Amino acid sequence: MSNSPGADSKPSLSFLDLANRCNNFHLPADHGSVDPTTSIHRDYVVPWSLSQSPDSAIIGLLKPDVIDVLLQEPEGTFVTLERATPGSRYRISFHPSIDTPSKRTDAMRRLCERWRDSGTIFQDTIGPKKWRNEMYPVYRNPFGVHSSDTSNYLFEMERSACSLFGVATFGVHMTVYHEDADGSNVRIWTPTRSRTKQTWPGYLDNSVAGGIPSGMSTFEALVKESMEEASIAEDLVRKHAKCAGSVSYYFQTAEGRLQPEVQYVYDLKVPPNVDSTSFQPSPMDGEVESFDLLPLDVVVAKMKQGLFKANCAVVLIDFLLRRGYLTPDNEPDFMEIVTRMHTRFEFDRW
Template sequence: MPPPAGTANLSFLQIVDLCDNVELRRDAPDVLYDAKFHEAEQLTPFALTEDVDSPIIGLLRPQIIQELVADNERNRTLQKLEVWKLSLDRSDHRVLSNGRSIGPCVSFHHWVDTHTKRTAALKDICERWRDSGLFNDVCGPKKWRNEMYPIYADPFGVHDHPSTEGRSLNYVFEMERSACALFGVITYGVHMTIYENVVDDQGHKSIRVWVPTRALTKPTWPGYLDNTVAGGIPSGMSPFESLVKECMEEASLPDHVVRDSIMAVGAISYFFRTSKGWLQPEVEYVYNIAIPPGVDPSIFEPKPLDGEVESFELMTQERVIEQLRAGKFKPNCGMVLIDLFIRLGFITPDNEPDFMKIATRLHGQFDYSKWKQ
């Protein structure tokens, strides 16, 4: 969510707080909520199957639960099978094999047992929500991306994709990108920074970074500053190939320049809640291109191509930090830049009192153990 009005000098930890802004609490098996959210609303785990040991793949807000109840009623009226298994009675705790009691949960019904069926079920309900304008601020016609995101049983596991029906996979279905926040599922993206090293006359080291301004027509965060290249990972595409694609589409960077120069440098992860309360736990795979000395830097100069970027600017490190502290960067881009400054030795335990809080928050696990009850 945007920083408070009048914000002028955010600390690095406050910049992290803008993006990693969820704190899950479970006070009892049947009580799960976000302690930082201004509304004390119950969050319900979204399981893959009816089995009590099923993986939990998302978190559902009360208004989504209401719509899933309505969807079951609609299917009954149409004499169709219900899609959703709704175990919502807080007095009817289920018991795991280890004797542990668990509370309310939603899953697909037993017949929705393949990735193809799950994908079709989600396509049907999300397109109806789009066409009715029910969640217009999330997946309405102006927000709809027409891009499918993969969902995995183990969000920290392998990014695979089906080739034949029935094969055992971590991949469990795919769904429209814009609707992912409605189901609180974990999504994945790529972020890349192009920078050049600078040494001034006094021998002080710094960097200059290529920074884009997001187009005012973007459905999310229009006009904010971004990382040099960034985007989601579509279903069936690897992180690296997603980035190569985005580099050309967003920044006119040729395939061979990217493949010859880029370096994978890790990942960040955070649990973001939008200003409207929607849950967006995300993993971003992080890449760098450090412009080598003695090479024509113009081959690394990004230029707008697909209309998603207004312009690119080669910013000094001082200017980047100034804009970060002013809240001008898209929140997850601020996280990526802080990660960059840590890796390059500009943010250290000696000059940043919140260093360990920042370093650990950059690589969170979404309080995932609490999802599982």
């Protein structure tokens, strides 16, 4: 994926193209098959499990370059890489002594900080310029209860490192829009990301978007991001923002890093007959360059030009589906689009 908007865009991407750009991680057909010359499985990724127990939860997926570095860690300090039987597939896991959420969090913190400060290890992903200094939770079941006081919670880790380990992350995206009384003339507040942003600089984004850090509920994260990114007051968000569902997808970055993500989707319709200036977003924390109120047809045209960040285009497709702009009658790829936007990651197959 290019780092500049429009550089790799086509004259007109379809809605299915846009969904596929976001949900783009697919293993080769021969993954897991046995090489007849060596009797060893062809493993393009290796499961990261909580332990070596056969019924242990799969946390994420690791590429060979990450495994090679992990195996240089001193014996017993972090990981165990084993085959259940000779010739069977590898599983990598925490060392048996690292068996509580606090121990796992501490192990990941020390590991990631050492890689960050090395000057050589995964600097394109976790180096000082990419470091977010924000902790993300890791759950046993990405679609289970998201709370640190349940058995589903496993540990937390630095945000920028999550894609190295292929763990699921979670965020909130909100569409702030105006429409006429009859539901027509929809206009959406559309930000342009800062040209100095660590990821997707200069691309178009959703009105409000951000990750959900450890210890924060989904809605509180939305309230925080609305103020920090768009200067939208807390009381307006609490009164008018409505949960509209979620999207999930398995994204692979241009560098080959793995990002399974769930985005909780919200709408904020600017009420009619009010002073709309209080709802007008404006940049606050430097992550957004500007906001423009764009007619829906202009938003769609820019989506099809490839000018939106990949997951933001998917959130907007979800908006179009929910409002009946895309239907089985006017979109031949309707079901393909819907399924691409609601993947379950299939961790259990690994």
